[in-house]
Amino acid sequence: MMKRLLALLRNELVMTRTTLSIHLLGFFQPALMFSLMAFVLVMPTFELYVARSSLPLGESLVEAMVQVNSPIGDAYIEPLLVEWQQGDDIPGGQVVELAISDGMPTAVQHFDLIDSNIVKNYRNRLTSAGLILWEEELGRAAIQIEERPLLPVDVPYNVYFGMGMLPLAAWIGASFVAAFLSAQEFEFKTIQEYRLAPAHWGLVLGARLLRLSLTGLLSSMVLMITLYVFEQAWPSPLGLALGMLVLMGLIGACVGTSAALVLKQTLPSFVIALASAFFTWIMGGAFGLPAGFGGVYEAVSRWVPNSYAVRALFPLYYPIEPSHPNSYLILFVFATAAVIATILIYRKSVLSVEEVRQ
Amino acid sequence: MTNVISVQSAVRRYGELLAVDGLSFDVQKGDVFGLLGPNGAGKTTTIHLLTGLLDRHAGKVEVLGFDPVQQSRQVHQQIGYVPQETNMYMDLNAEENLWHHAALYCADLTAVPDRIDMLLNTTNLWERRRDRVRTYSGGMKRRLALARALLHDPQVIFFDEPTLGVDVQGKHAIWDHVQEQRESGKTFVVSTNDMQEADALCDRLLILDHGRVVTAGSPEELKAELGRDVVTLRTSPGIKNAAGLVNAVGGQAMSQPEPGMTRFEVRDAEKLVEDIILAVRKDYRLESIRIARPSLDDVFLHHTGRALRDG
Numbered sequence: 001m002m003k004r005l006l007a008l009l010r011n012e013l014v015m016t017r018t019t020l021s022i023h024l025l026g027f028f029q030p031a032l033m034f035s036l037m038a039f040v041l042v043m044p045t046f047e048l049y050v051a052r053s054s055l056p057l058g059e060s061l062v063e064a065m066v067q068v069n070s071p072i073g074d075a076y077i078e079p080l081l082v083e084w085q086q087g088d089d090i091p092g093g094q095v096v097e098l099a100i101s102d103g104m105p106t107a108v109q110h111f112d113l114i115d116s117n118i119v120k121n122y123r124n125r126l127t128s129a130g131l132i133l134w135e136e137e138l139g140r141a142a143i144q145i146e147e148r149p150l151l152p153v154d155v156p157y158n159v160y161f162g163m164g165m166l167p168l169a170a171w172i173g174a175s176f177v178a179a180f181l182s183a184q185e186f187e188f189k190t191i192q193e194y195r196l197a198p199a200h201w202g203l204v205l206g207a208r209l210l211r212l213s214l215t216g217l218l219s220s221m222v223l224m225i226t227l228y229v230f231e232q233a234w235p236s237p238l239g240l241a242l243g244m245l246v247l248m249g250l251i252g253a254c255v256g257t258s259a260a261l262v263l264k265q266t267l268p269s270f271v272i273a274l275a276s277a278f279f280t281w282i283m284g285g286a287f288g289l290p291a292g293f294g295g296v297y298e299a300v301s302r303w304v305p306n307s308y309a310v311r312a313l314f315p316l317y318y319p320i321e322p323s324h325p326n327s328y329l330i331l332f333v334f335a336t337a338a339v340i341a342t343i344l345i346y347r348k349s350v351l352s353v354e355e356v357r358q
Numbered sequence: 359m360t361n362v363i364s365v366q367s368a369v370r371r372y373g374e375l376l377a378v379d380g381l382s383f384d385v386q387k388g389d390v391f392g393l394l395g396p397n398g399a400g401k402t403t404t405i406h407l408l409t410g411l412l413d414r415h416a417g418k419v420e421v422l423g424f425d426p427v428q429q430s431r432q433v434h435q436q437i438g439y440v441p442q443e444t445n446m447y448m449d450l451n452a453e454e455n456l457w458h459h460a461a462l463y464c465a466d467l468t469a470v471p472d473r474i475d476m477l478l479n480t481t482n483l484w485e486r487r488r489d490r491v492r493t494y495s496g497g498m499k500r501r502l503a504l505a506r507a508l509l510h511d512p513q514v515i516f517f518d519e520p521t522l523g524v525d526v527q528g529k530h531a532i533w534d535h536v537q538e539q540r541e542s543g544k545t546f547v548v549s550t551n552d553m554q555e556a557d558a559l560c561d562r563l564l565i566l567d568h569g570r571v572v573t574a575g576s577p578e579e580l581k582a583e584l585g586r587d588v589v590t591l592r593t594s595p596g597i598k599n600a601a602g603l604v605n606a607v608g609g610q611a612m613s614q615p616e617p618g619m620t621r622f623e624v625r626d627a628e629k630l631v632e633d634i635i636l637a638v639r640k641d642y643r644l645e646s647i648r649i650a651r652p653s654l655d656d657v658f659l660h661h662t663g664r665a666l667r668d669g
């Protein structure tokens with residue numbers, strides 16, 4: 001049996017030549033996407049402009065803002081004094097103007113068209129700086145703010161972003177190739193070879209799913225290495241991460257294979273693989289742990305395997321203690337369900353003889 | 359002789375269409391058995407019933423003593439199938455395609471390298487074994503498909519339209535390969551609508567039309583059964599009362615397949631040729647007269663009233 005399985009796996013590897021371009025897409029698309037999104041769209045530091053003023057408050061406000069910086073990570077917001085007055089263009093979408101209003105020193109925030117999340121961050125920074133100045137004024141009557149972070153160091157957001165993409169990479173690598181490999185069997189009519197084959201269908205399907213899972217793993221490892229190159233972030237222990245990514249690859253392989261077995265055409269099957277990969281990525285903690293978003297997002301994310309994969313990966317990338325053994329178990333359940341569904345579809349699409357005897 | 363295939367009253371429908379209508383026949387070991395008929399006669403459906411790709415709606419089918427649907431595993435281990443459309447991995451080479459088949463079909467994987475070498479040699483593909491199948495001619499693809507079907511050493515090979523789209527040279531090469539395999543004891547079931555192929559290749563024929571058996575026997579028997587020669591006249595203009603003329607010389611099965619052409623069957627045509635020429639020349643200008651021994655097309659025409667090539 002092992003000899004047969006190895007022969008079938010050899011077939012599967014040789015078949016790579018029939019879908020070379022889609023393999024390259026599966027291997028490198030996630031890493032390329034991460035590189036582009038992480039370093040073009042995700043800005044590590046934003047400048048916060050404060051208009052230079054004749055009031056002495058300006059420089060002390062900027063100093064207070066610098067003081068607010070996280071003690072464990074990058075500055076994120078860097079306050080800068082600039083020459084600006086009302087009527088000028090707003091530099092970088094935001095500027096703080098200092099004035100006296102009703103006899104009170106007042107910081108006025110001017111905003112252009114910028115992201116509302118950034119607005120909140122700027123506002124928080126200004127408020128915190130205001131508190132520091134207030135504290136200096138009031139002494140012990142003021143409120144002290146003490147930061148007690150979960151992590152000893154502030155891990156850059158790109159690490160989360162890249163880690164969140166690892167399950168996507170496994171899914172993409174496996175499902176894209178699965179969709180093309182299986183659908184082209186129908187288009188080239190080579191599916192007939194499988195219909196009449198004396199080899200047990202379990203071995204034939206098993207070899208394909210195993211090969212696709214490993215393809216998914218390879219795809220996610222390309223991203224894992226990219227993440228290491230850019231951020232020096234590496235999962236520990238590696239074995240747990242690889243095991244989890246194999247399961248994600250298996251689920252992606254089942255989705256891509258099932259789509260192809262039902263649709264029997266490469267393009268629609270590929271679209272299903274693509275849509276499923278991105279839906280599960282976005283709904284499964286692509287930009288932050290689902291628990292942090294709450295509401296509908298969290299409710300939907302419970303039914304998406306990526307959520308559990310991200311939860312399982314989180315302690316491997318972040319220096320925190322609690323791991324999530326349940327996540328592995330739930331992922332295993334997802335993978336088992338996907339394999340069972342694929343078996344049923346395979347038997348119906350490939351092995352069933354048309355119409356039963358009357 | 360041992361029957362390797364036995365079909366009794368097999369029926370297969372596609373919705374309202376009766377594709378196979380009460381078909382019965384036996385195939386003996388070592389035969390090249392032909393299913394001859396026009397497109398839509400039920401040849402491919404019959405092969406699909408025999409291979410277990412389709413189930414029948416009624417009747418009994420046995421291949422090597424097994425039901426192809428209920429005991430598919432036993433049947434599939436012992437049959438080879440070359441479908442009408444060559445279904446190869448075009449971006450793989452001949453060896454890789456054969457290895458792919460071997461992993462799915464061959465019980466003894468250790469014997470595969472030797473069998474691949476042997477089959478690539480006997481089908482004259484050895485020199486091109488490392489070339490992608492995409493670069494092969496139609497004949498080479500069919501030869502590779504035959505090699506693939508033979509790889510797991512099956513007892514019965516189903517060959518659907520063996521030389522469809524293959525040039526004359528390629529056709530003869532494929533026929534030679536089939537004959538070689540037949541001599542080594544393999545049984546072939548061949549479907550074709552090529553009369554020359556059926557004549558050259560098959561030991562026994564089942565002529566089908568609209569899913570029913572028209573007649574069966576060896577090509578020689580079928581032609582001899584007709585017992586008459588086929589006379590084809592070309593006149594100008596076309597003969598108006600052709601039936602009267604044909605009756606006058608004792609002919610039958612008259613048809614006028616195209617303007618100016620009259621065709622009929624008659625016994626001992628050579629003795630009657632002078633009478634026929636005189637009768638025609640009374641009213642028409644005779645351009646040509648052709649007397650031929652009956653072909654399989656004539657057999658089909660005799661039984662169905664239309665030519666095989668008319669579909």
